[in-house]
Amino acid sequence: MLSISSLGVRRGSRDVLQEIDFTLEEGQWLMVVGPNGVGKTTLVEAIAQGLPYTGQVFYEGGDLAAEPPRLRAKKVGVLQQGHQVGFSFTVEEIVRLGRYAYRKGIFQGSSDEDTQMISAALQSTGMWDKRARSALTLSGGELQRAFLAQVFAQSPSILLLDEPSSHLDLVYEKQIFDLVQNWLSQPGRAVLSVVHDLSLAKAYGTHALLLDRGRSVAFGPVHEVLTREHLQKVYAMDVYAWMRGLLSQWDG
Amino acid sequence: MKKNGEGYRGVVYLFFVLGIVIVFVLCVCLGSVRFTLLTTLDTFRRGLLGLPAQDAGTQAILLSVRLPRVLCAALMGAALSLCGGAMQGLLRNPLADGSTLGVSSGASLGAALSIAFGITLPLFPNAGTTVLSILFSFLSMLLILSLAQRIDHMLSTNTIILLGIIFSMFMNSLISLVVTFAGEKVRPIIFWTMGSLAGSNWANVLTLLVGLAVCAPGLLLHVRELNAFSIGEDNARHVGIHVKRVKLLLLVFVSALIGLCVSIGGTIGFVGLVIPHITRMLTGPNHRKLLPATLFVGGAFLMLADLVSRSVFAPRELPIGVVTSLIGAIVFLSIFYRARRAG
Numbered sequence: 001m002l003s004i005s006s007l008g009v010r011r012g013s014r015d016v017l018q019e020i021d022f023t024l025e026e027g028q029w030l031m032v033v034g035p036n037g038v039g040k041t042t043l044v045e046a047i048a049q050g051l052p053y054t055g056q057v058f059y060e061g062g063d064l065a066a067e068p069p070r071l072r073a074k075k076v077g078v079l080q081q082g083h084q085v086g087f088s089f090t091v092e093e094i095v096r097l098g099r100y101a102y103r104k105g106i107f108q109g110s111s112d113e114d115t116q117m118i119s120a121a122l123q124s125t126g127m128w129d130k131r132a133r134s135a136l137t138l139s140g141g142e143l144q145r146a147f148l149a150q151v152f153a154q155s156p157s158i159l160l161l162d163e164p165s166s167h168l169d170l171v172y173e174k175q176i177f178d179l180v181q182n183w184l185s186q187p188g189r190a191v192l193s194v195v196h197d198l199s200l201a202k203a204y205g206t207h208a209l210l211l212d213r214g215r216s217v218a219f220g221p222v223h224e225v226l227t228r229e230h231l232q233k234v235y236a237m238d239v240y241a242w243m244r245g246l247l248s249q250w251d252g
Numbered sequence: 253m254k255k256n257g258e259g260y261r262g263v264v265y266l267f268f269v270l271g272i273v274i275v276f277v278l279c280v281c282l283g284s285v286r287f288t289l290l291t292t293l294d295t296f297r298r299g300l301l302g303l304p305a306q307d308a309g310t311q312a313i314l315l316s317v318r319l320p321r322v323l324c325a326a327l328m329g330a331a332l333s334l335c336g337g338a339m340q341g342l343l344r345n346p347l348a349d350g351s352t353l354g355v356s357s358g359a360s361l362g363a364a365l366s367i368a369f370g371i372t373l374p375l376f377p378n379a380g381t382t383v384l385s386i387l388f389s390f391l392s393m394l395l396i397l398s399l400a401q402r403i404d405h406m407l408s409t410n411t412i413i414l415l416g417i418i419f420s421m422f423m424n425s426l427i428s429l430v431v432t433f434a435g436e437k438v439r440p441i442i443f444w445t446m447g448s449l450a451g452s453n454w455a456n457v458l459t460l461l462v463g464l465a466v467c468a469p470g471l472l473l474h475v476r477e478l479n480a481f482s483i484g485e486d487n488a489r490h491v492g493i494h495v496k497r498v499k500l501l502l503l504v505f506v507s508a509l510i511g512l513c514v515s516i517g518g519t520i521g522f523v524g525l526v527i528p529h530i531t532r533m534l535t536g537p538n539h540r541k542l543l544p545a546t547l548f549v550g551g552a553f554l555m556l557a558d559l560v561s562r563s564v565f566a567p568r569e570l571p572i573g574v575v576t577s578l579i580g581a582i583v584f585l586s587i588f589y590r591a592r593r594a595g
Contacts, residue, residue, distance in 0.1 A: 048489070049489075069492045069493060069494045069495075071492075072492065078486075078490040080487065080490075083483075083487065085483050086344030086346075086537075087341075087344075087532070089479070089537055093479065093538055097483065100476060100480065100491040101491065101492035150491070151490075154491060
């Protein structure tokens with residue numbers, strides 16, 4: 001569905017990303033992993049056409065950069081890391097924006113389909129009862145679920161997630177990942193997400209892209225990418241031993 | 253269109269119209285010279301039908317002085333409030349406004365230059381001031397926003413307000429420079445910097461009406477986009493908004509309206525800050541409700557402020573900018589105080 005070829009991003013005189021190639025097929029959940037500052041978020045922003053890049057981003061064979069924003073939004077949806085809502089908009093108003101791309105004319109209000117998608121998204125994310133709450137009174141986890149509902153209502157084929165649970169407690173983290181996994185179970189969908197927690201990558205990902213200082217180190221099925229050798233090279237430590245050590249704290 | 257339940261029902265608009273008509277009538281009747289409602293209505297009727305006036309003095313005051321002035325106040329109040337509401341949404345910042353950003357000062361510089369150097373357009377001798385002030389307002393907007401974006405991607409309140417202050421000071425010093433070289437043309441220039449509706453005529457009313465008729469729909473048709481911007485600019489892009497294009501379009505409309513208002517009434521500060529803020533408390537932040545409401549509340553507010561400016565120390569007149577700034581500064585402080593205490 002999505003194919004990236006020799007993608008590069010320069011910021012000032014520095015190459016943030018160089019020569020990135022990978023593909024994403026239907027039903028796959030690609031985990032983009034790597035240490036802090038290797039360009040994971042930049043990669044998501046580039047695919048979402050949020051910053052200038054070199055190389056190509058193809059969706060079903062067509063160049064995504066050439067798509068008008070509204071058509072692009074029907075194909076690719078994004079869930080950001082954090083949100084700074086300026087005013088006391090309600091959860092429902094936030095979710096309703098997800099239907100922006102489907103508006104037909106300037107005078108056109110919401111269609112029945114819009115209403116249906118919005119309620120379905122609110123219900124599946126467990127935000128239905130909180131739909132009239134102001135965004136300013138929500139916890140971080142609730143706010144993130146509201147924006148997840150927005151991107152569900154947007155109904156894209158590919159979901160891009162940028163560390164969707166980095167500020168969240170464990171419970172909310174699990175909620176978000178389970179919701180996305182459930183979303184992915186429908187045909188014609190794929191997910192790309194940036195995560196820093198390698199255990200999460202292993203638990204939910206089907207494929208992985210390991211980055212190191214803006215370059216791709218390995219790409220493929222998750223168990224082939226997150227090997228001891230690859231991780232040793234990128235993180236300069238024995239990640240396997242560390243993870244097992246951590247896990248053993250829970251024994252007994 | 254009302255299917256989604258986000259907009260107003262007809263009855264609410266009826267209420268708005270009723271309210272603004274009451275304020276309008278009040279402001280036409282009251283002033284340094286007072287008229288009864290009956291006299292006013294009779295004069296209007298005779299004026300409309302072309303009948304001879306009962307009293308030429310009354311007719312002159314009502315039809316040639318007071319009526320255009322009150323209408324100018326209403327239209328400018330509506331336009332400035334609409335601009336403020338749109339800018340606050342666009343910049344995701346409740347303190348953004350033409351006067352806090354320095355855009356009005358920029359427009360004043362344009363107006364001052366055109367007066368001092370007698371810049372006119374070949375076909376429209378009076379349009380030089382208007383065009384220059386719109387142009388300067390747009391350029392100021394572009395300059396301030398691109399600077400703000402470079403300094404601070406999140407466009408935080410502090411960055412925007414600080415830049416606005418610096419820019420205003422810079423513009424005001426340039427205006428002073430122009431004044432120094434303007435010689436006998438100084439008086440009208442001083443007038444721009446104070447803000448006054450004293451010289452309003454029917455041509456001004458017509459200009460404002462045309463400007464509002466062109467720009468207001470342009471802003472009101474972008475309420476969804478403004479909602480998206482006030483929730484977050486990145487989010488707006490992700491849901492499919494052509495961010496660059498929409499932003500530029502909104503800025504063109506806003507700066508055209510601000511420039512137009514400045515060219516007619518000078519810098520009438522804080523209207524665009526205070527009115528959207530008060531209105532938002534009543535309607536909530538959704539621009540589909542907020543923007544139409546600001547038109548009415550802003551119109552009524554400036555008519556009343558103008559009434560105060562011309563009747564409190566009658567026959568002496570206060571510049572209306574002084575009245576709005578007095579009220580505005582206090583409201584500004586209270587927003588700032590509460591926001592800081594809460595945050």
